[in-house]
Every structure is written in structure tokens, then in C-alpha cells.
Amino acid sequence: xxxxxxxxxVVRSGLTIEEARLEPLLALRTAVGVALVIGPALWLASPAYxxxxxxxxxxxxxxxxxxxxxxRKVIALGAGVGLALGTFLGxxxxxxxxxxxxxxxxxxxxxxxxWAVGSTAGIVAATTVGSxxxxxxxxxxxxxALEHAGIIALGGVAQALLILLFxxxxxxxHRDALADALAAVADYARRLRHDPTAPFDPxxxxxxxxxxxxTPSQARTRxxxxxxxxxxxxxxxxxxxALADPGVGAPPEGPGRDRARELLDAAAEVLDAAARxxxxxxxxxxxxxxxxxxxxxxxxxxxxxxxxxxxxxLVELLGEAxxxxxxxTPGRTPAPPVPEDAQVLVRPTMFxxxxxxxxxxxxxxxxxxxxxxxxVRLAAVxxxxxxxxxxxxxxxxxxxxxxxxxxxxxxxxQTYARAxxxxxxxxxxxxxxxxxxxxxxxxxxxxxxxxxxxxxxxFMLNRTGYAYSQCFxxxxxxxxxxxxxxxxxxxxxxxVVLTLLGGALAMLAYVVFPAWETPRLPGRLADxxxxxxxxxxxxxxxxxxxxxxxxxxxxxxxxxxRQARAAWQETYDRARQEPVRPRGLTSREAExxxxxxxxxxxxxxxxxxxxxxxxxxxxxxxxxxxxALEADTAQAAVDVxxxxxxxxARVEEALHAWEGAAAEDRSPVVRRGAxxxxxxxxxxxxxxxxxxxxxxVGSAREEQRVREAAAAEGDGSGPAHxxx
Numbered sequence: 001x002x003x004x005x006x007x008x009x010v011v012r013s014g015l016t017i018e019e020a021r022l023e024p025l026l027a028l029r030t031a032v033g034v035a036l037v038i039g040p041a042l043w044l045a046s047p048a049y050x051x052x053x054x055x056x057x058x059x060x061x062x063x064x065x066x067x068x069x070x071x072r073k074v075i076a077l078g079a080g081v082g083l084a085l086g087t088f089l090g091x092x093x094x095x096x097x098x099x100x101x102x103x104x105x106x107x108x109x110x111x112x113x114x115w116a117v118g119s120t121a122g123i124v125a126a127t128t129v130g131s132x133x134x135x136x137x138x139x140x141x142x143x144x145a146l147e148h149a150g151i152i153a154l155g156g157v158a159q160a161l162l163i164l165l166f167x168x169x170x171x172x173x174h175r176d177a178l179a180d181a182l183a184a185v186a187d188y189a190r191r192l193r194h195d196p197t198a199p200f201d202p203x204x205x206x207x208x209x210x211x212x213x214x215t216p217s218q219a220r221t222r223x224x225x226x227x228x229x230x231x232x233x234x235x236x237x238x239x240x241x242a243l244a245d246p247g248v249g250a251p252p253e254g255p256g257r258d259r260a261r262e263l264l265d266a267a268a269e270v271l272d273a274a275a276r277x278x279x280x281x282x283x284x285x286x287x288x289x290x291x292x293x294x295x296x297x298x299x300x301x302x303x304x305x306x307x308x309x310x311x312x313x314l315v316e317l318l319g320e321a322x323x324x325x326x327x328x329t330p331g332r333t334p335a336p337p338v339p340e341d342a343q344v345l346v347r348p349t350m351f352x353x354x355x356x357x358x359x360x361x362x363x364x365x366x367x368x369x370x371x372x373x374x375x376v377r378l379a380a381v382x383x384x385x386x387x388x389x390x391x392x393x394x395x396x397x398x399x400x401x402x403x404x405x406x407x408x409x410x411x412x413x414q415t416y417a418r419a420x421x422x423x424x425x426x427x428x429x430x431x432x433x434x435x436x437x438x439x440x441x442x443x444x445x446x447x448x449x450x451x452x453x454x455x456x457x458x459f460m461l462n463r464t465g466y467a468y469s470q471c472f473x474x475x476x477x478x479x480x481x482x483x484x485x486x487x488x489x490x491x492x493x494x495x496v497v498l499t500l501l502g503g504a505l506a507m508l509a510y511v512v513f514p515a516w517e518t519p520r521l522p523g524r525l526a527d528x529x530x531x532x533x534x535x536x537x538x539x540x541x542x543x544x545x546x547x548x549x550x551x552x553x554x555x556x557x558x559x560x561x562r563q564a565r566a567a568w569q570e571t572y573d574r575a576r577q578e579p580v581r582p583r584g585l586t587s588r589e590a591e592x593x594x595x596x597x598x599x600x601x602x603x604x605x606x607x608x609x610x611x612x613x614x615x616x617x618x619x620x621x622x623x624x625x626x627x628a629l630e631a632d633t634a635q636a637a638v639d640v641x642x643x644x645x646x647x648x649a650r651v652e653e654a655l656h657a658w659e660g661a662a663a664e665d666r667s668p669v670v671r672r673g674a675x676x677x678x679x680x681x682x683x684x685x686x687x688x689x690x691x692x693x694x695x696x697v698g699s700a701r702e703e704q705r706v707r708e709a710a711a712a713e714g715d716g717s718g719p720a721h722x723x724x
Contacts, residue, residue, distance in 0.1 A: 006579040010413065014420035020463035025168050030061035031456030033159040038448050041151065047444055047483050052087075052148045054480055055134065056080050056155025058455055059127045064159065065462045066120040069173065069211050071218070073160040074350060075120070080156015082128040084149040090132035091145035097390075101383050107132055108382040108405065112375025115410055116364040117357050122410075129382060129405045133398040174211045174226055179279035181208035181233045182321075186271035188237065189264045192244035196252075199598055200241070202562050205234060209559075213345035225278055229324055233271070236317050240267055241602070242609035243310040247676070248669045255302040263311055266293040267318055274324045286322060294318055306610060306669050313609075370515040374410040377509045381408065385505050394494045403502025408509070411517065413577040415510050419503035421467035426499045429454075429474025437482045444483045451479035517574040522584040524568040525593055526637040529684070531557075531564035532597060533633025536604040536677060537626040539611065543670050544623035546612045554608070561601065568594070584643055585688070592687035600680035607673035621658045625674055628654035632681075645689035648681045 001009075037053035063079035064072040086107065093099040111129050115122035131152065169175075184204035191198040208230045214222055243260050246252040250260035266289075273284040294315050303311050348356055364371040381404045389397025407418040433454070440446055458472035477495070538557040542550045572590060585593070628650035636646035655678055658671065 001577065001579050003579040006412075006577065007416070009577060010416040011420050013413065014417035015424060015465070015467055017465050017468065018463065022460055022464070023168075024460055026065070027456050027460035027462075029162050029166055029168060030064065030159065030459045031452055033057050033061055033155070033162045034455045035452040036158050036162075037151070037155045038452060042444060042448055042483075049148070049151055050444075050448065050483065051480050052151045053155050054451060054455075055131060056083050056152030057158055058155070058476065059083055059131070060156035060159045061455070061459060062462070063120075063124045063127070064163070065459060066123055067173075068118075068120045069213070069347070070215075071163075073163040075124070076156050076159040076163060078156075078350075079124050079127065080153045080159070082124065083131040083156065084153035086128035086132040087134070087152055088145055088149040091142075091148075097387075101386070104129075104132065104386060104401075105379040105383045109375045109379040111405075112378035113361050113364065113371060115371045115374060116360040126378075126405050126408075129378075130402045133382075133386065133402050133405075171223055171226065174222075175279055175281070177204075177208045177211035178226060178230055179275040180204045181230060182271045182275040182278070185233045185237050185240070186268040186275065189240045189268040189271065192240055193261045193264045196244040196246055196249075197602070199602075200237065203566065205230075205237070206562055206566060208233070209345070213347040215347050215349050217349075218347075223281075225281075225324070229274060229278060229321070232317060232320055232324075236267065236271070236314065236321075238605045238609035239310055239314045239317060240264060242606050242669070243307060243314060245606055248606050248610075248672050249307045249310055250303060251307075256304075256307060259302050260307065260311075262293050263314060266290040267314060270294075270318050270321045274321045277324060291322070294322075310609060370410045370517070373513060373515040374408065377513050378405060378408055380513075381405070381505055381509045385502060388501070388505075389498065392498075394498065397498065399495055399498035400502040400505065403499045404506040404509070407503055408506045410515060411574050412510055412514065412579075413574060416507055418466050419507050421465065422470050423500055423503050425467040425470025426474040427496060429471040429476075430478060430496055432471070433475035433478035437478065442482070447479045447483040451476050451483060454479060516578055516580050517571045518578050518580050519583045520571050521575055521590055522643065523641055524564075524571045525585065525590070525597075525688075526641040528561075528564040528568045528597055529640060530634055530637035531561040532601050532604070533630050533637075535561040536600070536607075536633075537630040539604050539607045540622040540626035540629065540670065540674075542611045543607070543619040544621075544626065545618050551611070554611070558608075565597075565601070589687050593684055596680050596683035596687055599683065600677055603673045603676035603680060606676070607670050610669040619670060622670055625651075625654045625658060629677070636681075636684075640688055646681075646685050648678070648685065651678060651681060 034054055034057040037057045038050050041050035041053040060076040060079040060083070063075050066075070068075060089103060089107070090100070093103040108129050111122070111125035114125035181204045184201070188198065188200045212226070212230055243249045244264060250256045269290045270286055273286050276282075277284040296312055296315055301308060301311070363369075366372060382401045385401030385404050386398065389400040392400075403422060407415060407422050409415045409418065433450075436450065437447070454472045454476035458469050458476060461468045461472065474495075535554075535557040538550070538554040542554050572594065575590075576587065582590075632646075632648050632651045636648070638644075639646045655674060658674065
């Protein structure tokens with residue numbers, strides 16, 4: 001992707017309105033938390049104290065809107081304490097540049113490394129850098145600094161108390177995650193009616209599993225409806241795929257295919273009903289037609305062989321889903337017996353999280369880590385922005401580093417999109433608030449009320465797009481400055497210029513010290529290939545020796561393959577948006593390799609749907625094929641990482657030996673799945689294998705294709721190349 005096209009995509013992304021369900025009650029509660037600290041501070045103290053209280057309450061409230069499965073009150077308290085600590089330490093060092101700049105650099109670096117824990121931790125940590133930068137405007141005494149830090153922390157306490165006293169949709173995020181997983185499988189079943197090889201994105205299942213991990217205290221209060229249905233969705237997904245597949249399931253045409261479509265349609269309706277039941281906490285009805293479709297007639301059933309087995313298994317699983325759909329109230333919903341949910345997925349408490357955080361940060365302390373490079377950029381930009389602002393003939397120069405810190409992210413696209421969105425939102429918000437300030441005149445109480453209203457609108461639009469939320473955030477700041485007696489002529493134009501400068505500094509920092517994802521594509525592809533190989537081998541071993549231990553190994557391998565696929569997808573999506581040359585894999589090769597690996601994983605999933613029970617007859621050929629497959633995929637992963645052509649000699653030899661085995665020793669499903677995996681291997685080899693001459697020619701063709709696509713997009717003569 002060229003720089004011009006990348007910047008166009010950045011502007012489009014930064015100003016896009018995202019489809020999101022507004023949550024006005026949550027926004028109202030958080031805005032009330034801001035009002036509860038601004039009002040008393042104005043009445044009992046001064047506008048300066050009210051501004052500090054507003055800083056703590058607003059930032060703590062914004063932290064609770066981040067995607068996290070921990071209790072929101074804990075997030076609010078943690079944000080308040082972090083803001084207060086940053087404020088106080090900043091004051092202690094703010095007297096001289098020789099002490100403040102090193103502290104700012106170290107604090108910003110630590111905030112950047114917080115992304116190793118997750119996006120929520122990284123975003124909350126960035127707000128503490130902002131509070132430290134604002135410290136330079138506080139009164140000059142340790143006692144006053146302690147008072148301001150305490151008031152900031154009080155803002156976080158106020159938000160936590162409101163969450164405790166007025167819970168809104170308790171366990172709502174967890175319910176949504178589980179309902180989304182069931183709805184995703186329902187959508188998959190509907191798509192399989194028309195496309196028997198339709199792909200499935202496991203991200204909703206991964207999110208539901210992440211949401212299912214709870215602390216011991218959460219486990220005691222979790223609704224029973226959140227215990228079992230996730231495992232139900234996990235088990236239904238491969239069964240519907242096996243039923244729809246023309247190779248191992250229903251025939252391509254005829255009464256058998258019609259019956260499969262009928263079952264898939266009924267499965268989709270039942271799963272959607274279960275999702276609605278869980279999301280709303282109310283019973284849901286299923287049409288009599290879908291219930292009748294789930295009745296398997298022993299004498300007149302048209303499906304045979306593996307297809308009939310899949311149909312019977314699907315009917316059994318949907319019977320459990322029907323119980324959930326018909327008994328949707330939290331107290332009555334049964335928890336189906338799911339083996340993997342027999343033991344609660346434990347999430348560490350805040351204190352036990354410390355060693356987990358230390359290990360995560362230690363893993364990222366390397367030069368090629370995007371998190372480490374982000375931390376270095378954050379520290380450099382914060383200190384450089386502060387120095388530049390200190391030399392400018394304007395007030396409130398700290399807005400330069402604050403803007404840079406708040407828009408910077410570990411990847412290129414988000415950093416540039418947020419910089420554009422922040423500038424656009426700031427211009428609109430400042431213009432709106434400035435007109436109101438000029439019309440109303442100086443009135444601290446009125447400006448305090450307008451600040452609370454702006455904060456509420458910012459919270460409500462938080463998930464619809466950064467630009468639109470930032471519009472009301474800018475208005476909120478203007479009203480706070482007006483509440484403190486700052487003249488709008490001095491603050492508003494300055495903030496626009498400083499915001500522009502801060503955004504430009506953040507964008508320039510990524511150009512000087514980038515963390516491009518494009519060179520990481522071969523490594524991510526190799527990790528995914530190795531993980532899929534282990535998963536497929538675990539499935540085959542469950543056929544070769546059906547034991548409880550092998551079934552547990554299968555589950556662990558499946559989760560590992562999903563994580564590897566998610567890591568590849570994230571890297572691939574980011575790489576498509578980067579203005580850099582392809583290295584190791586062109587966009588077309590990456591896309592073809594991705595499709596091949598998806599086909600390989602789908603074959604393993606089809607085999608998983610018919611994994612025999614513990615007392616079933618073993619399939620010895622499956623063990624030999626599993627060993628060959630695991631060995632070849634492990635070596636192929638090394639070859640892909642080192643840009644060598646992969647080889648599948650052991651897989652071909654094992655499959656050839658399987659073809660010579662006695663007919664009675666073969667399992668039709670696993671044998672068919674092994675053939676599909678071999679074809680997927682051949683497709684992968686075709687995608688990534690090249691001679692040295694082909695590599696040079698392919699790279700030149702890729703660059704030419706990108707230039708032609710950019711030119712076509714520029715003059716409107718053709719669509720843009722989607723691969724980047």
C-alpha cells in the first residue's frame with residue numbers, strides 16, 4: 001500500500017461512525033460521578049480543586065468503558081489511584097527539568113509497556129501520563145499537591161461507589177459475549193445451508209472463553225446461565241460443519257441435502273433463541289416447526305452413515321439448547337454438563353496478577369517487540385513534546401505531549417487514525433464550546449454544569465468513533481478552563497494549535513521508529529501452521545487411541561491453534577494497512593496461504609466432530625498419519641519462517657500406506673479428512689514456494705500491481721487492491 005492510499009484510509013477510518021449500541025444509562029451514571037465531585041469542590045473549595053476532581057472522575061469513568069471482564073469498580077479505583085500517584089510524583093519533580101524529564105520518560109515508558117498486559121491497561125496507563133503533565137499547573141507546595149492527588153483519587157472512588165450502589169446490567173458484558181458466541185454459531189449454520197464449506201471466525205468463541213474466566217469472588221455470584229452454554233456452542237460448531245459438508249456429511253443433492261438444510265435452519269433458530277434468552281435474561285420461544293424438524297424418525301430418516309450420526313448428535317446438543325431457550329430466567333436456566341466447564345476458568349485476583357504482569361512485560365522487553373517499540377516512542381515523544389511546548393510562547397503547552405500520548409498506539413493505523421480523529425473532534429468541540437462560552441459569559445456554576453453534560457455525551461458516544469467522543473471531550477475541557485477563569489481567547493486557539501502539533505509529533509514518531517507488522521507475517525504464518533499441525537495430530541490420536549487424556553490434549557491443541565490464528569489475523573489485518581513493501585510474503589501469497597490453512601483447520605474440525613468415544617475401536621493408521629503430519633508441519637513452519645519451500649514427504653508416504661490398509665480398518669470420516677488435509681498442504685506449498693528467480697519477479701510484480709491499483713483508485717478507473 002502506498003503512503004497516499006494509506007493516509008486516505010487513515011482519514012476514512014478516523015472519521016467513520018462505528019455501529020455500536022448506545023448505553024445512555026451507563027453514560028448518565030458516569031456523568032453523575034463527575035458532577036458529584038465537581039459540585040462540592042466548587043462549593044467548598046475553588047475552581048482549581050474542582051478541575052482536579054473532574055480530572056480524576058472523568059478519567060476513571062472513561063476507564064470503565066474499556067473492554068475488560070474485571071469488575072468495573074476495580075477499574076475505576078485503579079485508574080483513580082494511578083492518576084493520583086502520577087500527579088503527586090509529577091509535582092515532586094516538576095521544579096526542574098533535570099528531575100521532571102527523567103521521571104516523565106520513565107513513567108511514559110512504563111505506560112507503554114502496560115500494553116503487554118492488554119489494551120485496557122495501556123489506555124488507562126496513558127491517562128496517568130496526562131495527569132503527570134498537568135501537574136505543572138498545580139499550586140507549589142507539597143501539602144497542596146497531596147490535596148490535589150487526594151481529590152483526583154476521590155473522583156475514582158466516587159465512580160466506584162456509584163457502580164457498587166447502582167449496578168446497570170450486572171454481568172451484562174459476560175452475557176453479551178456468551179450470546180454473541182451462540183449467535184455466531186447460528187449464523188454459521190445458516191450460511192452452511194447455502195455454502196457447505198463456509199468459513200467460521202472463532203473470535204466470538206474465544207471472547208466467550210475469555211469472559212468465562214472469573215475470580216473466586218466472581219465465581220460465587222455468577223449466574224448459572226453463564227456456566228454451560230459456551231461449551232454447547234463449542235460442540236455444536238463442528239457438528240453442523242460435518243453435517244453440511246458434502247464429503248463427510250449429507251450428499252450434495254437430493255432428499256439428504258434437503259434434510260440437512262432443514263436441520264441447519266432449525267439449529268440456527270434454536271441457537272438464536274438461546275442467545276436472546278441469555279442476553280435478556282428472559283425465556284424465549286422456538287417455533288413448533290423447528291421443534292418438529294429436530295425429531296429423528298428411525299424408520300424414515302433419509303440421512304445415512306456419518307451424516308446420520310452428525311444429525312443425531314446435533315439433535316442431542318440442540319435439545320440442551322432448547323432447555324436454555326425455554327427457561328431463560330437466571331434462576332431457572334439449567335447448566336448443561338460440559339466437560340471443559342466442570343472446572344471454573346480461574347482469573348487471577350488483582351494481587352495475584354502482579355507476577356502475571358511481570359512475566360508479560362518481561363516477554364516484551366526485546367527490540368523487535370511492537371510493545372517495546374511503542375514504549376520507547378511514548379517516552380521519547382512525551383519528553384520531546386514537553387520540551388517543545390516549554391519553548392513555545394503559549395500557555396498550556398502540556399497539551400502537546402498529552403495529545404501525543406493519548407493518540408499513540410502500538411500499530412501504525414490506529415495511531416494515525418486517532419491523530420486525525422482527535423484533531424477533527426477537537427476543532428468541532430472547541431468551536432461548539434467557544435460559542436457557548438462567549439454567549440454565556442463568566443459563570444463557574446454554569447460552566448461546571450456544561451462540563452458534566454459534555455462528559456456524559458462523550459461517554460455515551462465513546463464506542464461510536466473516537467472523533468465524535470473527542471468532540472465532547474474538547475468541549476468538556478473548554479468548559480473546565482472557563483470554570484477556572486481562563487479567557488477563551490487565550491485557551492481555545494492555543495489548544496487547537498497544540499493539538500495539531502501533538503498529533504503531528506505522534507505521527508512523525510511512528511515514521512522515525514516504526515513497528516511494522518509486514519515483516520512479521522512469515523513468523524505468524526509459521527506459528528499458525530505449527531499450531532494447526534498439533535491440533536490435527538491431536539484429533540487423529542483421538543481416533544488412534546480414544547482416551548480421556550487424548551481428548552484433553554485435543555482441547556488444549558484446539559485453543560492453541562485459535563490463539564495462533566488470531567495472532568496471524570491481527571498481524572495480517574495491520575500489515576494490509578501499512579505503507580511498506582512486502583517482505584517474505586506478498587499480499588497475494590499471504591492471502592492464498594491463509595485460505596490453505598483455513599482449509600486445513602476445517603478438515604481437522606470435521607474429523608473432530610466424529611471423534612469416537614472412549615470405548616470405541618481404535619484406528620491404528622491414524623497414529624502413523626498423526627506422527628507424519630506433526631513432524632512435517634513442524635519442519636514446514638521452520639521452512640516458512642526461513643523462506644524455504646516446505647516439503648510433505650512424510651505425509652504423502654503415510655497417506656499412501658493408509659490407502660493400502662485393509663478396508664475394515666478405515667474410518668470414512670477420518671480418512672476423508674486426511675485427504676482434505678493433504679490437499680490443503682499442497683495449496684499452502686503452492687502459495688509460499690518459489691525459486692530465487694520467482695521471488696525477485698514476484699516482488700517486482702507486487703510493487704507494479706500496487707502502483708497500478710493506486711493509480712486506478714486515483715483516477716476512478718478501477719477498484720483499489722484489497723490486499724495492500
